[in-house]
Amino acid sequence: MTRFEDLDRKHLPGFERRFVTVAGQDVLALIGGDGPPLLMLHGDPQTHLCWHRIAPRLAETHTVVLTDIRGRGETHKPASPPDGAAYAKRAMGAEQLGVMRSLGFPAFALVGHDRGARVAHRLALDHPETVTRLAVMDIIPALDFYETATSAVAQDYFYFFFLTQPPPLPERLIAGAAEAFMSHILLGLSNEHPPYDAEVFDAYIAASTTPQAIAAMCACFRAGLSIDCRHDRADRKAGRSIACPTLVLWGEHGVIGRHFDVPSVWAKWCRDPTFAPMPSGHFIPEEAPDAVLDALTTFLAVPA
Known part of the structure; x- marks a missing residue:
């Protein structure tokens, strides 16, 4: 058994691990419970464990x-041209749709945090017949962000501008102190005290x-800076x-909550939005799990 x-x-506990093959590539999925299907997508620099x-x-x-x-944890990590085309959220969303269809779920509720919320946002726009309910956590769409x-x-979210520099500059610089860089994001964007289980935190760093x-x-x-903005603009x-x-959730002590009018931004993208600030920084699922669970339970219980 691996770490x-x-x-x-x-x-x-009780979740089954399975690799689902989509277009010849393996995506790690864990499946648990019974009832209406719900897909949950994590953010950076994390894995599916953020929902534990x-x-x-x-x-x-x-x-x-x-x-x-795609590109995280135990899922495949394709090489990409300099513009990041392999990681367009349209492609990543289509891959997640392929996972759900392979598991026998043609329609499902969808929850995403951080990068996962960006994938979820795009999936819901591209495949409206598939997503019955959508919850996004602590983002605004790429176009609104960069505009x-x-x-x-930029000072608080410096890596949104650092990571977009042409390869291989950021890759080489991060490699010189990779653990310090990822730890800085995980700890610097959380509110006050590290909210992570120690073993889970170590797994994030390793992955x-x-x-x-x-x-x-x-x-x-x-x-995010190139292709995703073009798709949003279209x-x-x-x-x-x-x-x-x-359902739009954001950490009231996080960068998004401090710098953006979250309801105003998302009201332009959603026909039926509900807004709920969370008592946290950026990493809402681990900083405020009880508040998130209450919000999601109420939201998901309402018939679509």
Whole structure:
């Protein structure tokens, strides 16, 4: 048994580990519970383990699917051209849709945090017939972010601009102190005290500091600045919006909460939004799991 398998058995008891092959590539999925299907997508620099304080409870009423998104954890990490095309959220969302269809779920509720929320946002826009309910945590869409970011935002979220530099500059610099870089993000964006289980934190560091994972993270951010913004811009011009009920959560002590009018931004993208600030920094699922669980339980219980 690998280190990661052991952690899953400890922190996500009852969840089955499975590699789902989509277009010839393997995506790690953990499946637990019974009931309406619910896909949960993690952020950076984390893995599916970010849901360990929430997913077992949600599995009491739902069939919960936790994946490692492309480029992270134990999921495949394709090479990408300089613009990050392999990590366009459209491609990443289509891959997650492929996972759910392979598992027998043609439609499902969808929850995402950080990078996972960006994938979820794009999946809901591209495949409205598939996503019954959407919850996004602590983001605003890529186009809104890059159009309105100030110097204060750039100072707090410096890596949104550092990771997008042409390869291999950020990859080489991160490799010189990879553990320190990933730890800085995990600890610097959380509110006051580290909220992580020590073993889970170590797993995040191990998973995110390999050369392949570092390259994938950089490519994903480059896609955010380039391809993802183009896709958002095309949707905005066409007047497309998210059709399903949408719950928007953000950490009131985090960068997004401090610098953006979150309801105003998301109201332009959603036809049926609900807004709920969380008593946390950026890493909401681990900083405020009880508040998140309460919000998600209420939101998911309402028939679509």
